[in-house]
Amino acid sequence: MKHKKTESLKEAFVEAAFDAIQERGVENLSLRDVARRLGVSHQAPYKHFPSRDHILAAVVARCFERFAEHLKSRPAGYTPEEDLSNMGVAYLEFAQSNPLMYRLMFNTPLPPMRDHSEMLANGRVAFSLLKTRLDTMQLKKLPNDVASPSKHDALFIWALLHGFTSLMQSDAMATIEWSEDDENQSTIRMFRRLSLAIEA
Amino acid sequence: MKHKKTESLKEAFVEAAFDAIQERGVENLSLRDVARRLGVSHQAPYKHFPSRDHILAAVVARCFERFAEHLKSRPAGYTPEEDLSNMGVAYLEFAQSNPLMYRLMFNTPLPPMRDHSEMLANGRVAFSLLKTRLDTMQLKKLPNDVASPSKHDALFIWALLHGFTSLMQSDAMATIEWSEDDENQSTIRMFRRLSLAIEA
DNA sequence: ACCGAAAAGTAGACACCGTCAACTTTGAGG
DNA sequence: CCTCAAAGTTGACGGTGTCTACTTTTCGGT
Numbered sequence: 025m026k027h028k029k030t031e032s033l034k035e036a037f038v039e040a041a042f043d044a045i046q047e048r049g050v051e052n053l054s055l056r057d058v059a060r061r062l063g064v065s066h067q068a069p070y071k072h073f074p075s076r077d078h079i080l081a082a083v084v085a086r087c088f089e090r091f092a093e094h095l096k097s098r099p100a101g102y103t104p105e106e107d108l109s110n111m112g113v114a115y116l117e118f119a120q121s122n123p124l125m126y127r128l129m130f131n132t133p134l135p136p137m138r139d140h141s142e143m144l145a146n147g148r149v150a151f152s153l154l155k156t157r158l159d160t161m162q163l164k165k166l167p168n169d170v171a172s173p174s175k176h177d178a179l180f181i182w183a184l185l186h187g188f189t190s191l192m193q194s195d196a197m198a199t200i201e202w203s204e205d206d207e208n209q210s211t212i213r214m215f216r217r218l219s220l221a222i223e224a
Numbered sequence: 225m226k227h228k229k230t231e232s233l234k235e236a237f238v239e240a241a242f243d244a245i246q247e248r249g250v251e252n253l254s255l256r257d258v259a260r261r262l263g264v265s266h267q268a269p270y271k272h273f274p275s276r277d278h279i280l281a282a283v284v285a286r287c288f289e290r291f292a293e294h295l296k297s298r299p300a301g302y303t304p305e306e307d308l309s310n311m312g313v314a315y316l317e318f319a320q321s322n323p324l325m326y327r328l329m330f331n332t333p334l335p336p337m338r339d340h341s342e343m344l345a346n347g348r349v350a351f352s353l354l355k356t357r358l359d360t361m362q363l364k365k366l367p368n369d370v371a372s373p374s375k376h377d378a379l380f381i382w383a384l385l386h387g388f389t390s391l392m393q394s395d396a397m398a399t400i401e402w403s404e405d406d407e408n409q410s411t412i413r414m415f416r417r418l419s420l421a422i423e424a
Numbered sequence: 425a426c427c428g429a430a431a432a433g434t435a436g437a438c439a440c441c442g443t444c445a446a447c448t449t450t451g452a453g454g
Numbered sequence: 455c456c457t458c459a460a461a462g463t464t465g466a467c468g469g470t471g472t473c474t475a476c477t478t479t480t481c482g483g484t
Contacts, residue, residue: 049333050333051333130331130390130394130396131330131332131333131390132331132332133249133327133331133332134395136395137395137398137399138398144398144399147395147396147399148399151396151399151400155400164420166413166416166417167416173409175406175410176409176410176413176414177413179388179410180388180410180414180417182387183387183388183391183414184383184384184387185387186387186390186391187382187383187384187385187386187387187388187390188379188383190330190383190387190390191379191383194330195334195336195347196330196347198338199337199344199351200348200351200355206375209373209376210375210376210379210380213376213377213380214379214380214383216366216367217366217380217422218421220420220421221417221420221421222417
């Protein structure tokens with residue numbers, strides 16, 4: 025059995041690391057800085073994490089967890105189509121409300137997933153939410169198709185949502201004139217065109 | 225006038241930096257390592273670049289340049305629709321053939337664009353290619369729309385292509401079973417659904 | 425209640441990094 | 455040929471991740 029205080033310190037490291045990333049960027053995340061924030065020695069983190077990468081992985085794993093929670097807590101829909109739509113909205117909501125977490129999960133060079141099982145597992149959970157939602161419904165069939173494997177349909181929808189949010193958050197939008205209203209307009213239009221592409 | 229040898233050294237720094245990134249990842253790009261590769265002192269780069277960020281920006285600027293070149297050199301299409309399609313294919317081609325460059329441009333925490341004018345300018349050029357292509361053609365109108373502003377249509381298409389390639393390159397795909405054939409299938413299906421969403 | 429081992433935390437050292445300052449070399453224009 | 459700015463070098467500083475060795479704390483078995 026583990027000590028309670030110990031566990032909470034490990035927890036504190038993850039939270040402090042997230043704060044540090046928020047203030048100074050991932051690329052400047054420093055173990056020693058994190059330790060300093062908690063008033064412990066620069067070696068204390070090594071009693072809980074084998075390396076800097078493992079702390080980062082723990083932070084990202086936490087992000088996946090929260091992301092999955094947010095997707096799950098979407099408002100109930102009365103039809104599969106409505107539920108899917110709610111899920112899409114929840115996806116964008118999370119990305120817009122937590123741009124840092126979103127970037128950490130999807131737009132950051134991360135340590136290899138296979139070395140960090142918690143991060144990997146939590147990532148799997150998040151993706152499977154979308155896929156299982158699609159497994160139980162029927163999208164518009166493509167020509168010459170018996171059925172459209174949900175695997176590919178999920179990727180299509182996911183790609184669109186991910187690409188949209190990523191571009192919105194990227195420096196790319198700074199290179200063109202882009203207002204608040206443009207963003208809202210684009211979001212609405214994106215969902216409409218998505219409907220055209222998939223609705224049965 | 226600048227010395228020829230000097231210019232070629234500056235050039236060599238950018239190339240060596242790219243190699244270094246390829247071998248050790250952006251997050252481990254080291255000025256001193258780059259200098260070592262060229263057999264010069266660890267301070268030599270500072271005669272050509274004010275800081276590490278400026279070398280990175282130069283590398284990324286080069287990526288945007290090559291990206292724009294690749295898009296421009298797409299096969300000629302006989303109709304606007306065909307040309308747009310060729311452009312989409314060229315986009316995916318580039319991302320798949322040069323995953324590192326693509327990640328550097330779109331999926332990497334970069335120094336602020338505004339501090340690096342060359343990077344910014346080259347980025348602008350690449351983005352404008354897609355938009356100007358769409359400006360001269362008519363996509364399927366959305367319900368209750370007089371016309372669909374090309375700005376938003378461009379973002380829709382761009383988001384889909386970007387999201388698709390980004391996911392393909394991300395560790396996310398490692399979390400699910402995914403074969404070579406799945407990737408081809410998904411690509412084809414992605415383009416088909418894109419057609420459903422936009423074709424007039 | 426104690427004791428001993430395991431765990432948590434500390435301190436110091438090492439090699440690396442980016443960058444500043446001061447130096448030497450080089451090479452092109454008058 | 456001389457000059458002087460640019461190119462390149464050397465050395466130092468504070469910061470980093472991580473190794474090793476040390477001390478302190480905690481807790482289960484006797």
